[in-house]
Amino acid sequence: MKELNVLINNARLEKRLDEMAKEIEKDYKGKEIVFIGILKGSVPFMWELAKRIKNNIIFEFIEVSSYINNESSGKVILHKDIKSSIEGKDVIIVEDIVDTGKTLDFLLKHLEEKNAKSVKIATLLSKPSRRVIELNVDYIGFKIDDKYVVGFGLDDNQNLRNLPYIGYYE
Ligand code: IMP
Numbered sequence: 001m002k003e004l005n006v007l008i009n010n011a012r013l014e015k016r017l018d019e020m021a022k023e024i025e026k027d028y029k030g031k032e033i034v035f036i037g038i039l040k041g042s043v044p045f046m047w048e049l050a051k052r053i054k055n056n057i058i059f060e061f062i063e064v065s066s067y068i069n070n071e072s073s074g075k076v077i078l079h080k081d082i083k084s085s086i087e088g089k090d091v092i093i094v095e096d097i098v099d100t101g102k103t104l105d106f107l108l109k110h111l112e113e114k115n116a117k118s119v120k121i122a123t124l125l126s127k128p129s130r131r132v133i134e135l136n137v138d139y140i141g142f143k144i145d146d147k148y149v150v151g152f153g154l155d156d157n158q159n160l161r162n163l164p165y166i167g168y169y170e
Contacts, residue, residue, distance in 0.1 A: 007149060008142055008166040013048075013124075016141050020122065021052030023139060024092070032056045034091045036082060036111075038103065039063040040161065041096030041153040045124040045141075049094065060084060066103055076106040082114075091116040092139075096153045097125040101133035108135075124152065125166070142166075 024033070032055065037046040039061050050057045063080035093107060104121060111119060122139035129146050144166075150156045151163030160167070 002169045004150070004167045005170060006165055007144065007147065007168045010164045013141075013152060013165065017045075017048050017052060020139050020141060021049055024049075024122070025053055025055060028055055028090065030055060031090055032058065034058045034060055034086055034089045034116075035094050036060045036062055036086075036091055037094045038096070038107070039080065041155065042094045042124075044153040044161070045096055046094045049122065058084075058089075060086070062107065064103055064107065074100070074102060076103050078106075078110065081110075086111070086114050086116045088115070088117050091119045093119065093121045095121065095123040097127065097149070098123045098135065098137055098140075099127050099130045101131050101135045104135050104137075105133045125149065125154075 035046055035050060035057050037043060037059065060082040061080065062082050064076050064078050066074065066076045091111070093104065095104060098104060108119065120138040121135070123137055124141040126137060126140045126143050127146055128143055147168040149166050149168045150160040151165050151167045153161050155161045
């Protein structure tokens with residue numbers, strides 16, 4: 001059996017979520033925000049962040065995949081697009097982790113033609129050393145080393161998404 005270690009415990013996650021929510025509230029000052037969550041990994045992060053923010057938040061979801069058997073295939077496939085118009089709206093794309101940057105690069109291009117007023121990115125985790133495409137990520141929870149992590153939405157072949165902390169295998 002592989003042993004699972006704790007990288008970021010729940011208390012640290014909660015503290016950082018409080019800080020990120022405050023930052024977003026300050027930047028958007030009472031404006032409505034559309035959160036576009038990238039399925040499936042962003043779901044816990046999106047909810048935990050949204051419930052801490054007083055602004056009205058519209059939930060949209062988009063589904064893409066690029067990882068096959070815990071390895072980045074480098075090719076991003078769109079499985080499900082957003083349903084409503086985001087024209088003229090302030091959008092935050094909500095992601096679980098930015099790794100190579102290919103998923104977000106693809107999504108930024110995909111959303112461009114939908115004419116939002118603004119598009120920012122919030123991610124719980126970022127692995128800067130793995131970046132292939134440089135992106136401006138507006139809100140980052142934690143920068144981490146090049147480790148495969150699970151929990152808080154992140155999966156190991158669809159498992160362990162419900163862990164209340166971020167874990168990794170040595
Ligand atoms: P990117 O396109 O390489 O930036 O990859 C982003 C996607 O890869 C994320 O949304 C995750 O689904 C997946 N991913 C990257 N690193 C990890 C990891 O350490 N654990 C779980 N999923 C990961």
